[in-house]
Each structure stands twice: as structure tokens, then as C-alpha cells.
Amino acid sequence: MNFFSYIHAVGTGEKGNRDLNDEEMTDAMIQMLEQQAYPEQTAAFLLGWRIKPETTAEFRAALKVCDNYIKRTTVENSLELGYPFDGKRHNPYIFPLVAKLLSDKSLNLVVSGDDLQPAKNGITTQDIAQHINFGSNLHYADRKVYFKELHALTQIRSRLGLRTAFNTVEKLLNPANSRNAIMGVFHKPYVKKYTALFGDRYERLVLVKGNEGTPEVFSKCHYWLVEKGEISEHVLDPRHYGIDYQKSWNSITLEASLEALKHPSDAFMKLAKLNAAMALFVSQKAASVDDGYAMMGA
DSSP states (O other), rough: OOOOHHHHHHOOHHHTTOOOOOHHHOOOOOHHHHSSSSSSHHHHHHHHHHHHHOOOOHHHHHHHHHHOOOOOOOOOTEEEEOTTTTOOSOOOOHHHHHHHHTTTTTTTEEEOOOHHHHHTBBBBBHHHHHHHHOOOTTTEEEEHHHHHHHHHHHHHHHHHSSSOOHHTTOOOOTTOSSSEEEEEESSSSHHHHHHHHHHHSSSSSEEEEOOGGGOOOOOOOOEEEEEEEEEEEEEOOGGTOOOOOOOOOSOHHHHHHHHHHHSOOHHHHHHHHHHHHHHHHHHHSSSSSHHHHHHHTT
């Protein structure tokens, strides 16, 4: 179908907008990913689709199309960590320390990365991967390699400069065929949306209202366990484990973020142990976060 039809469906205003059916969404995604649509058309559609807004059915159809392009390489005993591709602005990443702590626990961590995407303009997982030597149980999945079609839309997305539906779809692309996953969520209303989109793709999925939209726990937060179609809400507070880490609200440089990983403070290492405990729980290697924390020798 002519791509203009899809722009018309999402970009004619409140009275004229309509949802796309599965066949239309599939075709629209293919035309964007294969760049059959002009860059201006793709940008116009993404903006209109965002404002319409997107439906769960459209998201699911879009994700199914992505499945046909992603080149997956299985990593056994792996946990996928779902990070936003627009990075972190205020605090260092903690996942490299978490991986080190889990090196003897028969658990692999999988983190995806790519060039910076809109709209936060933070430090990305790619930035960390380019400057830190990861251990054998931390696997960096480069989207340039496993999903080059979505990577190729980076310039269009950057020029648009706004969050689009791709920011949602790309959170958990599962390049390693992981059975379990943990991802960040900004707001509670998104829990049901992410559950509907990703919940049936994993044996166990945990959504964390973590630091800067990541799955990293830096302070008291809520998390939601999705398992066998059921959602349960829980609270995790580092202070319960005697951890007193003060997260930052100031901008952080890449150099400062790397320094925190190379020479972590005692409080930051304790926080890494708590995040490792969460990883053990999500991966079904610990019955609870408490048990996981005990397994870390804390």
C-alpha cells in the first residue's frame, strides 16, 4: 500500500485518525525498516503515530515484524537487561559490577546497545561497552549487527529529536533468546502496556521503576513480577539491606561514570550486590531478592 495511506491514518487529527490493523501495521513497519518510505514520510508517520497514540495491538504487530529481521544468537542461562537507548544522564551504570559479582553463579547477562537515540541525550550502554572490558558472563549485543535495519533509522530519529514508538518496541528485542528479562519503566500506567507487549515472550519478566528508566535499583522503588500471565507488585528498598547510597541529580560525564565502575565506593558495591540479587531472583536462581542477597554473601 502507498505509505501515504498510513500517514493519513495517524496524522489527520482527532476526528480523522484511526488505528492500523495488523496487516497495515506490518506493511508500514516493513516499508520503514527497508527504507522504502522516504525519510520524511517515516518521520511524519512516527510523529503522528505517537500523537494518535499507539495501541497495544499495533505495538505487537510491529514487534512481530522486528522478529523477522533480528539475527539472534542464543546465550544459554542468560538474563536480558532492557535499557533505554537514550542513555543515563545523572548516575553511573552498575551492570558491569553486577556481572562481576555473578561470575560464579552460572548466569549470563545480556545488554543491547546502539548509537544514541532520542530524546534524553545521556550516556549509553554502547559508550560503556567501548571503554570497559566485559567479563565472559556479560554479553554486549550490538544492534548494528543483530538488527541493522532499525539501526539504520538512527539518523531519521535523531533529526526528529523526539521519543517515538521505537523507544518502546526496542526495549526488549531479546537478541540472545533469553528466557527471563528485567526492564525499566518510568510510570506505573506503562506496566500493563509492557506486560501486554513483552509478557508472553519470557518465562519471567520483571518491570522495575529503576534509576533513570533503567532496570537498575538505586533507591526505594516498586517492581512488578510478570509470570504465567499474572502481575504482582512489590517494593524494594536498599535501606532494608543497610545500603545508604545517595543518587545524583547532577549531570554525569562518561569519565565519571567509568571511574565509578573502576573504583566503586563501598556503598556502590553494596548496591551492585542488591542488583545482583534481583538478577538471581528474576532468573529463578533465588526464591526471593532476600535469598539472592544472602547468596551474594552480603
